[in-house]
Amino acid sequence: MATREIGLVAASCLLLGLAGAAWGAERFGIGRPATEAEIAAWNIDIDRDGLKLPPGRGSVTHGREIFAAQCASCHGATGEGGLGERLAGGRGTLASAKPVKTVGSFWPYAPTLFDYIRRAMPMNAPQSLSDDDVYAVSGYVLHLNGLAPGDAVFDARSLAAIRMPNRDGFVPDPRPDVRP
């Protein structure tokens, strides 16, 4: 036990001395390994290119049904907004005096729709939709924005293939940008 404590103190001194410099050597042996199954169960992150999208598929037609039952009460029947955000329309308004930021006008990446709907929607019951249903609702929201036909079916490949109109609309932070 005493040896262990000395080891810890030595490790701490090393950390203080080399903060931000050396890597990998100093460990405390705290915690336990995470298994692949645990990581898979918790990791719900989807990348912008959609490479991490899960298996499954859903149609715009089915998405319309889910949307009417679970989304429209907040977002409006056609995504016009209400208690929840406006989801559709607004194309071409971003540089105007009244910009309307929606999925169609502002969101840069379609896979982010899947990521967000799966993790956080519907607001009263997040993570309750199946992956198939998330594909379907994502597809329907794209359809509401004129980005998918009414008979489209979405899966990992087809969702990742959607090029959002505002994909190139984001720029890095140039601040400080205001001088006295």
Added chain:
Amino acid sequence: MSDSDTTIPARRRFLVQGAAAAVGAVAGSARAQEATPPGIPDGMKAPGADVGSQTYGTPSRFEAGLVRNVPKGLKQYISASSRTPLQDLDGILTPNGLFYERHHGGIPDIDPARHRLLIHGLVERPLVLTMEDIRRFPSESHIYFLECSGNPGFEAIKGKTASDLVGLVSCAEWTGVRLATILREAGLKPEAQWVVAEGADSAAMTRSIPIAKCLDDALLVYSQNGERLRPQQGYPLRVFLPGFEGNMSVKWLRRLNVSAEPAYSREETSKYTDLMPDGTARQFTFVMEAKSIITRPSGTQRIAPGFHEITGIAWTGRGRIRGVQVTTDGGKTWQDAVLQEPVLNRALTRFRLPWTWDGAPTTIASRAIDETGYVQPAFEDLTAVRGLKSFYHNNAVVPWRIAADGEVANGYA
């Protein structure tokens, strides 16, 4: 403050308004009930309350009106914010019960014994940590401010009080472990460039943090002002990124995914990006730039001619405040305010300036200068560059207009 204390707001509001009206010594009507000689104060004639009569102490009942500023009439209160009553606080530390709130999916009720942090992705050793594990690592305490990036939006500057305007900033002493220590424990792979943090709330709040910040001053925090985090602040564990916009300090932290790329989550694409007049949006606008506000005298207070101490708070996400200048003549001249020591890195700094009001209408304001030489801009200078639609990162000077009757009001309105 216990729940029962929040159930009688009407009387309290009256008390607070009464207290506000008394600023500047206009308290004549209450004189008859003052504890002046020759009467003996009531508290001296009988023993007071027992030791331990409150096992978790709360403010005096006469301070019961000092509460968070919760907006009325919102469409929903799950994804919303409440503000710190800046104009009624002294010093630089925000009491935990008055710390501002911004939640995206409500406040989860988390049992720390069941809570787990998962670290995975581009690491040599994916880890699961319990709260007990996390508290075993070497710890640090630092005083830092935290500010919401929309404080206030560029088109939301009509509020009446200092709290209405910039009450989404608070400051506390945070205790936890360096994020670098935890990442070292898991072992970063060379391709690691970002760490995606996820909360265990119903928004599964997700933000990507650049690896340089993770290895610099980023913390995983479990205590605030000496006690465990309040549920509103991420109990039992949150990220804390000094100087960065508040939403990135992910609360109720359950997962760190070490990645080569940002997540490009909804919160860092369609939200928390700053729309410019040309239709482009600035992305990954992390740093909160220098800012200040006079908290006394401030909006809805009333002053009488004579001596007043002007006081307020200043802060910068880029380090320390170098100085604060105050104008009492509508911007014609600026004087250096006195900074209260200690002036800390990425913390609120209290400033003060003695002032005698001559009774003539005027406008007072403060502007902060930080250690990089950056000067807090005027609203017109800021919006000349960014327009009015960027919503986030409005750090403009806040003017207070003082009328002939001593009423202090928002100089923007």
